Amino acid sequence: MHLRMKPAYLSHLPAAEAAIRATGERLTQPRVAVLACLLASERASSHLDVAAMLADHHAVDRVTVYRVLEWLVNQGISHRIAGDDRVWRFMINPQQTSAKAVAHGHHAHFVCEACRQTFCLDETLPKVDVKLPKGFRPSEIDLLVRGRCADCV
Amino acid sequence: MHLRMKPAYLSHLPAAEAAIRATGERLTQPRVAVLACLLASERASSHLDVAAMLADHHAVDRVTVYRVLEWLVNQGISHRIAGDDRVWRFMINPQQTSAKAVAHGHHAHFVCEACRQTFCLDETLPKVDVKLPKGFRPSEIDLLVRGRCADCV
DNA sequence: CAATCCATGCGACTCAGTTGCAACTGCTGC
DNA sequence: GCAGCAGTTGCAACTGAGTCGCATGGATTG
Numbered sequence: 018m019h020l021r022m023k024p025a026y027l028s029h030l031p032a033a034e035a036a037i038r039a040t041g042e043r044l045t046q047p048r049v050a051v052l053a054c055l056l057a058s059e060r061a062s063s064h065l066d067v068a069a070m071l072a073d074h075h076a077v078d079r080v081t082v083y084r085v086l087e088w089l090v091n092q093g094i095s096h097r098i099a100g101d102d103r104v105w106r107f108m109i110n111p112q113q114t115s116a117k118a119v120a121h122g123h124h125a126h127f128v129c130e131a132c133r134q135t136f137c138l139d140e141t142l143p144k145v146d147v148k149l150p151k152g153f154r155p156s157e158i159d160l161l162v163r164g165r166c167a168d169c170v
Numbered sequence: 171m172h173l174r175m176k177p178a179y180l181s182h183l184p185a186a187e188a189a190i191r192a193t194g195e196r197l198t199q200p201r202v203a204v205l206a207c208l209l210a211s212e213r214a215s216s217h218l219d220v221a222a223m224l225a226d227h228h229a230v231d232r233v234t235v236y237r238v239l240e241w242l243v244n245q246g247i248s249h250r251i252a253g254d255d256r257v258w259r260f261m262i263n264p265q266q267t268s269a270k271a272v273a274h275g276h277h278a279h280f281v282c283e284a285c286r287q288t289f290c291l292d293e294t295l296p297k298v299d300v301k302l303p304k305g306f307r308p309s310e311i312d313l314l315v316r317g318r319c320a321d322c323v
Numbered sequence: 324c325a326a327t328c329c330a331t332g333c334g335a336c337t338c339a340g341t342t343g344c345a346a347c348t349g350c351t352g353c
Numbered sequence: 354g355c356a357g358c359a360g361t362t363g364c365a366a367c368t369g370a371g372t373c374g375c376a377t378g379g380a381t382t383g
Contacts, residue, residue, distance in 0.1 A: 043380060045330065064370080078332045083371065085330095103256040103339075104370070127306060138300065145313065147296040150289070152320025153280060160298065161312040167305030196349060198361065217339080231363045236340065238361095256370075257339070324383100331378075337371085347362070353355085 024070055026050070026057035040092050050075035051085040052094065061098050061106035061126070061135035098126050098135055101163075106135050125160040131169035138162065177223055179203070179210035193245050203228035204238040205247065214251050214259035214279070214288035251279055251288055254316075259288050278313040284322035291315065 033052035037044050054067045062070075064082045071077050077085075086107050089095040098106045123145075125138035143160055186205035190197050207220045215223075217235045224230050230238075239260050242248040251259045276298075278291035296313055 043329065045380070047331070079370095080333080080372080081331055088330095099252060099254055099256070101252055103252070125300070127302065127308075130309065136303070136306075138302070143298055143300040145296055145298050147278070147291065147313070147315055149280065149291070149315070149317075150320065152323060153289075153317060154323065155280075155315050155317040156283065157316040159314040159316070160300070161314065162300055162302070162308050163310040163312070164302075164306060164308040167303065170305060170307065196360065198349070200362075232339095233341080233364080234362055327380105327382080329378105329380085331376105333376090334374095336373075339368105339370090341368075342366085343364105345362105345364090347360105349358105349360085351356100351358085353357105 024057075024074065026053040026070060027074070029053040029056040032056055036094060040094075042088075042092070046075065047077045047081050047085050048088070050077060051082060052089060055089070055095055055107060055109045058108075059136075061108040061137070063104045063106050065104075067107075096124065098124070099159075100128055100133075100135060102133065108135075108137055111137070111139055123158050125162070127162045127164065127166065129166035129169050130163055131165055134166060136166065177210075177227065179206040179223055180227070182206040182209040185209055189247060193247075195241075195245070199228065200230045200234050200238050201241070203230060204235060205242060208242070208248055208260060208262045211261075212289075214253075214261040214290070216257045216259050218257075220260075249277065251277070252312075253281055253286075253288060255286065261288075261290055264290070264292055276311050278315070280315045280317065280319065282319035282322050283316055284318055287319060289319065 030049060030053045033049045033056055034044065036052060037048050050071050051067055054070050055062060058066070064079065064086060067086070068077065068079055068082050086095070086097070086105075089107070090097050093110065095107050095109050098108060100106055125143050127136040127138055128134070129136075138160070145158055145160060147155065147158070149155060183202060183206045186202045186209055187197065189205060190201050203224050204220055207223050208215060211219070217232065217239060220239070221230065221232055221235050239248070239250070239258075242260070243250050246263065248260050248262050251261060253259055278296050280289040280291055281287070282289075291313070298311055298313060300308065300311065302308060
């Protein structure tokens, strides 16, 4: 066992608590902890990432992690991303910059083929111009760019 | 049990055989049968779709279906699509129209939220304009449009 | 503080996809 | 046409993500 730093999510606990209070729903430990995790991460986190991060100070059952993550999506606080490895990843919805993007069901992500990390491209919202066959009605557009991230050139 | 029509993939067996012969690799029953299935379908097929289609006349072990589908991808004959339901779907690479698209690792698909069918939009190749953070190198772009297909309005 | 109701934890389960291994089969050379 | 080899198949067992049902426990309301 090696010494580990204080996990970064701890400093986001107050913000998480505030956000959950704002929903009017129940304020529970797991919800606060999981949300703090997402707030602390700039990248998309899988249920495993979250569970691992919480393990030391806020151990939460994996089923609860699943349920809280889903709940956060339903509350519009985060969104879920389907990757290549059949694992859902979750990410806080950005506040200002691209609330519009999220509102329009338009997402863009970058997934690194090397480190498997998923990044959000909603800031630089890519332009997409789709032509659909007759009768098809779109409701959401997801853009997935694969490649190498800056750390994995 | 109900009477069922002759499965549509049967008429694609010769074409499938020819295509596999063209690879120079081994010509086997499962490869021919699975490829014929993909040729017969205008939409993306899951391993289960394929297995079910073959069940009556060319029963193939599900593991073999997986392996053949993967082999077809490696041969550049088909490509794989990740859907929302954590299931891989497979589709023949189009010949003329958008060989360029496929070659550039640029795919576009439409998935119906109602019937779960996946359609290929490579014909009408959507325009995408992405700006990546510094140091990020893209290798492939996948576009996924969700919505209702013409049959499910 | 008690009552209520919803969230949590736990165990068991489903389902896609993978792995190891023994048996088989398509191809090659004779 | 047949033997031998290597690649392929089928089977059984496994992994890992995600789900479900149910009993317990904790957060809110009065």
